[in-house]
Amino acid sequence: MTMALQSTLKNMVLSLGIICLASSAILAGVYALTKEPIEAAAAAKTNNAIRQVLPEFDGEPEMASIEAGGQSYDYYVVNKGGAVAGYAITASASGFGGPVTVMVGITADGIVYNTSVLSQSETPGLGAKCTEPEFAGQFKNLDPSKTKLAVKKDGGDIDAITASTITSRAYIVAVNNALAIYKAIREGSAPDVSTGASVEDAQTEK
Amino acid sequence: MEYLIILVSAIFVNNILLAQFLGCCPFLGVSNKLSTAVGMSGAVCFVITLSTLVTYLLQYYVLVPLHIEFMQTISFILVIAALVQMVEIILKKISPSLYQALGIFLPLITTNCAVLGIALIVVTKEFTFGGDPHMLNLVETVVYAFASSLGFGLAMILFAGLREQIALNKVPKPFRGIPIALVTASILAMAFMGFSGMV
Amino acid sequence: MGKFKLITKGLVKENPTFVLLLGMCPTLATTTSAINGMGMGLATMFVLVLSNMAISATAPYIPDKVRIPSYIVIIAAFVTVLQFIMQAYTPAMYETLGLFIPLIVVNCIVLGRAEAFANKNSVIDSACDGLGIGLGFTMSLTILGLVREILGSGSAFGFKFISGDGILAFVLAPGAFLALAYLIVLFRKITKMN
Numbered sequence: 001m002t003m004a005l006q007s008t009l010k011n012m013v014l015s016l017g018i019i020c021l022a023s024s025a026i027l028a029g030v031y032a033l034t035k036e037p038i039e040a041a042a043a044a045k046t047n048n049a050i051r052q053v054l055p056e057f058d059g060e061p062e063m064a065s066i067e068a069g070g071q072s073y074d075y076y077v078v079n080k081g082g083a084v085a086g087y088a089i090t091a092s093a094s095g096f097g098g099p100v101t102v103m104v105g106i107t108a109d110g111i112v113y114n115t116s117v118l119s120q121s122e123t124p125g126l127g128a129k130c131t132e133p134e135f136a137g138q139f140k141n142l143d144p145s146k147t148k149l150a151v152k153k154d155g156g157d158i159d160a161i162t163a164s165t166i167t168s169r170a171y172i173v174a175v176n177n178a179l180a181i182y183k184a185i186r187e188g189s190a191p192d193v194s195t196g197a198s199v200e201d202a203q204t205e206k
Numbered sequence: 207m208e209y210l211i212i213l214v215s216a217i218f219v220n221n222i223l224l225a226q227f228l229g230c231c232p233f234l235g236v237s238n239k240l241s242t243a244v245g246m247s248g249a250v251c252f253v254i255t256l257s258t259l260v261t262y263l264l265q266y267y268v269l270v271p272l273h274i275e276f277m278q279t280i281s282f283i284l285v286i287a288a289l290v291q292m293v294e295i296i297l298k299k300i301s302p303s304l305y306q307a308l309g310i311f312l313p314l315i316t317t318n319c320a321v322l323g324i325a326l327i328v329v330t331k332e333f334t335f336g337g338d339p340h341m342l343n344l345v346e347t348v349v350y351a352f353a354s355s356l357g358f359g360l361a362m363i364l365f366a367g368l369r370e371q372i373a374l375n376k377v378p379k380p381f382r383g384i385p386i387a388l389v390t391a392s393i394l395a396m397a398f399m400g401f402s403g404m405v
Numbered sequence: 406m407g408k409f410k411l412i413t414k415g416l417v418k419e420n421p422t423f424v425l426l427l428g429m430c431p432t433l434a435t436t437t438s439a440i441n442g443m444g445m446g447l448a449t450m451f452v453l454v455l456s457n458m459a460i461s462a463t464a465p466y467i468p469d470k471v472r473i474p475s476y477i478v479i480i481a482a483f484v485t486v487l488q489f490i491m492q493a494y495t496p497a498m499y500e501t502l503g504l505f506i507p508l509i510v511v512n513c514i515v516l517g518r519a520e521a522f523a524n525k526n527s528v529i530d531s532a533c534d535g536l537g538i539g540l541g542f543t544m545s546l547t548i549l550g551l552v553r554e555i556l557g558s559g560s561a562f563g564f565k566f567i568s569g570d571g572i573l574a575f576v577l578a579p580g581a582f583l584a585l586a587y588l589i590v591l592f593r594k595i596t597k598m599n
Contacts, residue, residue, distance in 0.1 A: 031489060098333065124576045227429075229430070276485060388585050395579040395581075399578070
């Protein structure tokens with residue numbers, strides 16, 4: 001084993017500089033190579049979620065966005081037989097460990113077809129159960145004009161996850177937000193998106 | 207009010223050590239004595255707050271405008287390493303007494319994952335803190351980093367106090383050293399779970 | 406030391422988790438299930454093998470005083486490469502492990518092997534060393550993940566064998582510390598190292 005180069009200033013600057021340059025070059029190369037697969041993976045995730053929350057549709061979902069309260073919300077429109085079949089709307093609300101982001105599929109007649117959690121950082125074994133059918137299944141084929149979207153504790157019709165009322169409320173707020181955005185899309189008006197404290201606001205409209 | 211929520215949340219509810227497992231190496235490594243735990247906590251507090259501020263600025267004023275976000279990990283760790291070196295040199299010059307207290311911990315801090323962890327969390331994760339989910343702004347970032355490091359200090363000092371007591375007891379042979387420390391940490395983590403739901 | 410010995414020593418004699426007690430953060434944080442533990446172990450192994458090889462090859466040209474920063478840059482580069490690959494081909498695992506993938510940079514195992522082995526041994530030997538320690542780490546994390554998964558959620562590698570919940574605490578922070586403590590004790594008893 002030969003001994004390392006002497007630690008003169010020139011050697012140190014030179015070797016560190018070369019290592020930094022070489023590393024950056026390798027990174028830039030790998031970044032360029034993996035850019036497309038990464039985008040494809042993200043798109044596949046979104047597409048799978050859309051297929052999960054909406055009934056079968058023709059062609060590819062189209063992305064659109066709506067401006068509301070200074071914020072822009074992206075959503076996807078799907079068509080079947082030439083007419084709009086439904087909307088996949090992403091909405092989020094504050095949960096226990098951070099934001100709970102849910103994709104909500106709403107058909108053209110205003111029924112929540114299904115929901116899918118895109119991201120959450122809730123407690124494993126407690127709030128994280130919001131992805132399981134026992135809770136999330138309650139939002140399948142749900143008619144917002146017949147079901148009161150709030151946990152039973154708050155006088156609604158949804159069974160909260162055991163010991164995770166905050167997560168359950170966040171999920172419901174996200175679905176309500178999506179419904180508000182849906183309403184805005186249909187009417188072309190600004191949606192009334194709430195963040196948690198005002199679940200009732202969205203309820204009193206009917 | 208919001209800053210108070212950040213403080214309580216980062217110190218107690220989402221304690222960086224006991225809930226997020228960041229910085230476990232010094233937590234288990236230098237918690238034998240209360241005095242070293244206090245020194246380590248002070249040094250970590252200083253470095254986390256400072257380096258998070260610098261990496262936040264680096265992210266939003268250099269990496270994002272230049273579209274080289276892929277250099278995030280590499281540039282953050284370099285900045286942290288350089289910063290720790292600089293703090294060491296400055297401290298030696300202006301406050302030899304403080305350097306005596308914190309100096310030996312500083313080299314260890316570069317590879318403390320709590321420092322890089324907090325720096326990465328604040329630029330990648332959305333926070334809620336009672337309001338809308340949002341990315342933290344500069345002031346919130348500094349408050350969050352400071353609060354997290356206070357949480358580190360609190361857990362570290364409590365833990366060191368407990369370990370000093372345990373050292374006086376007769377522990378079964380296979381449990382000596384790290385295992386009994388881990389059991390202690392487990393009980394401490396359980397105690398901290400009592401804070402969950404507070405914010 | 407033979408190549409075979411280099412690879413197997415990480416499993417028992419120099420097991421990074423149960424004997425050397427290194428890399429505690431990912432060990433405790435990512436082992437909520439056997440699969441997650443295994444994913445974290447393999448990700449670390451990937452970085453360990455490549456950084457060991459690169460450091461062994463470049464060590465003669467790096468002046469002693471800038472040794473550590475140089476190693477950190479090399480390790481950080483491989484970690485970022487790993488991030489891209491995982492994001493592209495295993496996005497679900499990347500999301501689950503989250504923050505702990507970039508944090509491999511500050512995993513003391515990786516820098517430790519660079520300092521203790523790679524900078525004074527040949528490229529091939531360093532690769533074997535990385536593979537061995539990486540395998541040991543993967544094995545330990547998988548075992549810890551499996552124990553926590555069985556106790557905490559009543560399943561093994563995702564297959565549920567009891568209905569309802571397990572002992573929830575084992576999925577959460579306290580169970581991580583406790584399970585690791587007892588596994589270390591068990592390991593010491595079995596290998597009679599203490």
